[in-house]
Amino acid sequence: MIHLTRDPIDSGALLDAVRDPLCGAVVLFLGTVRELTGAVRTVHLEYDAYAPMAEQKLREVAALAGQLWPLKRVGIVHRLGKLDVGDIAVAVAVSTPHRAEAFAAAEFIMDTVKELVPIWKQENAPDGSAEWVHGTTPP
Amino acid sequence: MIVQLFAGARELAGAASIHLNLPDGATVADLRQALLLRHPGLAPLLARSRIAVDREFADDSAVVPDGAEVAVIPPVSGG
Numbered sequence: 001m002i003h004l005t006r007d008p009i010d011s012g013a014l015l016d017a018v019r020d021p022l023c024g025a026v027v028l029f030l031g032t033v034r035e036l037t038g039a040v041r042t043v044h045l046e047y048d049a050y051a052p053m054a055e056q057k058l059r060e061v062a063a064l065a066g067q068l069w070p071l072k073r074v075g076i077v078h079r080l081g082k083l084d085v086g087d088i089a090v091a092v093a094v095s096t097p098h099r100a101e102a103f104a105a106a107e108f109i110m111d112t113v114k115e116l117v118p119i120w121k122q123e124n125a126p127d128g129s130a131e132w133v134h135g136t137t138p139p
Numbered sequence: 140m141i142v143q144l145f146a147g148a149r150e151l152a153g154a155a156s157i158h159l160n161l162p163d164g165a166t167v168a169d170l171r172q173a174l175l176l177r178h179p180g181l182a183p184l185l186a187r188s189r190i191a192v193d194r195e196f197a198d199d200s201a202v203v204p205d206g207a208e209v210a211v212i213p214p215v216s217g218g
Contacts, residue, residue, distance in 0.1 A: 031218045047217070048145060048146055049145075049217070050143065050145055050191070050210050050212065052194060053191055053194040053210065053212075054217075056194050078217060078218075089217075089218065090217065090218050110218060113217060113218055114215070114216075114217060114218040115215070116215070117215060117217050118145065118191070118210075118212050118215055118217075119215055119216070119217025119218075120145060120146035120147075120213065120215060120216050120217065121216045121217065122146070132146040132147035132150060132213070132216075133216035134146070134147050134184065134187065134213045134214040134216065135187070135214040135216070
């Protein structure tokens with residue numbers, strides 16, 4: 001349930017995997033490839049990772065969230081390789097007894113993934129140019 | 140020692156990894172210096188990058204153990 005993949009992400013399967021009889025709340029977050037970043041148009045994104053460390057960090061982020069909220073189950077899947085506009089790049093699913101902590105935990109997991117996990121995106125523009133995103137372009 | 144490079148760092152160096160000879164007791168700061176001597180063009184991005192030693196972020200003062208798995212981690216942009 002916590003891994004990297006080069007295949008399309010099955011968000012329904014992830015959602016089902018975290019459902020639990022003890023939980024009254026399930027939150028699913030999907031990060032999808034956006035066509036416009038400011039005025040810059042993206043044709044596709046290429047994601048790369050330092051895979052062994054990235055998977056280890058994903059597990060650490062999930063464990064940390066589990067210390068902060070009463071998470072029953074957590075799923076995090078990040079896709080690598082070439083993604084087109086609209087594709088799911090990342091999916092986070094959590095289940096908790098009540099909804100407030102599910103929303104909070106899912107947000108925390110995404111924020112922390114974007115800060116700590118060694119995964120990078122390369123923006124590919126309509127003119128064929130490609131640029132790795134390292135925090136110098138607008139979010 | 141092999142230093143793995145990713146994303147923009149890989150592009151700037153034109154290589155997925157760099158082989159460096161560091162003395163015993165070398166620190167992460169020493170490693171950064173050795174990388175810059177080899178690839179001066181890495182300077183601006185390396186200054187904003189973290190160094191991972193055995194898959195954990197390491198401070199500049201940390202000693203790099205012999206045989207460690209080392210990687211340059213430019214600012215991440217997953218999600």
